[in-house]
Amino acid sequence: MLHRFDSFLASRRRFLQVSAGFGVSLMLPALEGRAAERRGAERATSLITLWMNGGPSQLETWDPHPGTVIGGPTRAIDTSVPGLQIAADLPRMAERMKHLSVIRSLTSKEGDHERGTYFVKTGYRPDPTVTHPAIGAVVPYQLGTDHLEIPAYVSLGGGQWPGRGGYLGDQHDAFRIFEPGNSIQNLRPRVSDKRQERRLSGLDVVSQTFRAQRQVQAERSLHGQTIDKALRMMSSEQLEAFEVDQESEATLQRYGDSSFGRGCLVARRLIETGVRSVEVTLSGFDSHANNFETQTARCEQLDPAFASLLDDLRERDLYDSTIILCLGEFGRTPRINGLEGRDHWPGGFSCVVGGGGLKSGQVIGATDPEGEQTSPVDPVPVQNLYATILQQLNIDPAEELITPIGRPLAICEGSLIPKLLVDAG
Template sequence: MSAPQPGTWNADPAHFARPTRRDLIRVGWLGGLGLSLGGFLKMEAAARAAEPANKVEAKAKSVIHIYLQGGFAHMDSFDPKPDAPAEYRGILDTVATKLPGVRFSEHMAKTAAVADKLTVVRSMTHTEVDHSRGEHSMFTGYRPSPALTYPSMGSVTAQQLGVRNDMPPYIVVPTAGSQYLNSGYLSNQYGPFALGTDPGRPGFAVRDLALPRGVDDARFAARKEWKELVDDHFAKTEKDDQLAAMDSFYQRAYGMLNSPTVRDAFSLKNETEETKKLYGMAGLTGPLAFRNGGAARFLIARRLVEAGARFVTVTFGSWDTHAFHYNGIQTQMPVLDVALAGLVTDLDQRGLLDSTLIVVNSEFGRTPKVNAGGGRDHWPRVFSVVLAGGGIKRGQVYGSSDALAAEPTKNALGVEDYAHTLYHLLGIDAKKDLMSPGNRPQQIVMNGKVVKGLLA
């Protein structure tokens, strides 16, 4: 029988630990008071979950997570291999960065100019070649389990840190780009708030952030009072997560509707033309001027964390290029380049970069060798992620891949250590237990550690 894979539910010995003789004696004594063995174990699990976690000092007040959906090509962006054979290195030239001896793809020239503010990890690795399994690994810190869907980092952050300034703690822009960006086994109330539409579209407005036509403040207050009477009745007669979640959603919605600051955070109307140019939303000519709508997602993410959101996930692009790879990325990567560099620069100029953690990732990379259809396929064995701000060291490349961008050769970074480090920067102890269905305690992340080499 093979050993359990690290990071899965089956790998935690606590799930299979037998009660000790002392436990059974205690249960035998407590049985006289009507407490069963199952009740005793449930009580013990709840007590462990309630134990205070190790206090961690937060470096990051907020996270902006840029998800590059589909599998982002590391060798054509942050880890080019100009000396590799042509079928591996591809057709792109490289550009110098602000870091001596470090080069990026020609499509990432703007980001190369702010590389002194970044940590580029060239040694991210896991073993999942399927999109959904790779997403689960990268977004939760756990390899997939048939027994349980784990919560995303955004949902754990919402559950652990809560609401700030009436802003939803976890927001996805424009929608959740993966089913594993949701709350998993946690209550639905810790799921993401979705904008529902792309902020780059003309006339952009977030649904449900304004009162309906014909409903003034007085009428809205009256409706709220009637709803509270109904809610009070159901709360006294029903105990259900869906009811609790809905109550949480309504309370959050009331706070948002009553706050001009919150409503303003979801609008780009007050941004200057100069700022829009920084993100690539204005001032461009040629093909880029017609493909830059997605850049608005980066700008609104900055507005959301500035207003108090704790975790914002921006899904950008479609990078699953099994064929015609270079045609696919040339229409997207230059937009990403300008918007990402603009976000880093804007946060730094506003004094927000040191307290805002930027995370750029994908579910995996792409194959080192170009296939017969001119594409690159799925490749989780090594790929790149980019980190900046929020306690991350500025101006370094962490880890390395081999000459073909096929395997990690130095400081391989697994999903458990990666997740532990991000939680550490948020002031969350990743070894803390959360409660899953059946009152089973689950560590936020199991078997990982904080990677000191990534920290400032």
């Protein structure tokens, strides 16, 4: 009897571990109804964020200034966009820049890693009175996920500060996979179907006891939905989206033999399955010393993975329905310090964005090649970037959501970037 009870508890622990992360897909019917109202216009339906953790150097990636005092040894190469050059460490991406837009004048209000990450992921500065949701959490919350049996918001790879659900609730946090491609073994039951059914029957007894102890109807309803969807997920064929062993060796090599490469491959598989928002993290960009070696090493992982992800999205007719964004919490200083490094720089850095029907093959903004001007030409606040992305996803960035204490807050306080919008004139 004790052994059987332990099995029940083990099943309950498995459920709690899974449902805590997969709660993002547990939308109430009211949310699904609201999402149905948004389906009239053909717009982008998914977002992929390639998160460059630590703050990538714009001068060693998308905005090189070779032959200048601030440029260092970084070389630049031509791209598929006439007049646009990027760092020589990104040769495969250079061939594909015609499918993307480069923003070289992104601005943030925070230069600390944690605060900067919060600001760039949410569009809001940290506030002790409220925790804002990451844009990656807002997308599935607003668009709905009734067709999914797996999470609608997934974070692949490391990183100290993954996307959070904020005032939307912890159930809207990103579901984290630290080692992409190797995670499915922890999600599927390791016993036969019949034995799993017996375990789940015991879990149902525990759950009924739990519900009986709760008097608030909303809690009981959400708990029941969580159980139903989490258990359905554990036996869902959609879990195969997290696996890469079905991919050919050539595909794996094309994305690159790295956790980030596998993460980008899993991201493509998740988008194919219908996941709304995926974040893939590449860490190690914080180059206060040995900047040039550090950035080159990161680009060696970024280049094949990003390029292959673009190729596959386009080949599978997913690019027009998927917005892809590559950025970090800030850039690096134009000035090279005494340790051959670059420090934090939120006042004019780069990001790359494309897909989802956005304009491509262009550069927005510019930075001073001599590093004397602290403000970029045509500055683009982070909030404006997110307002534009949300608009393209058929989400009104000015819509107010209600916090648990009844406070209305706009999803985003930015303005649209006309140069990114095809119908902006």
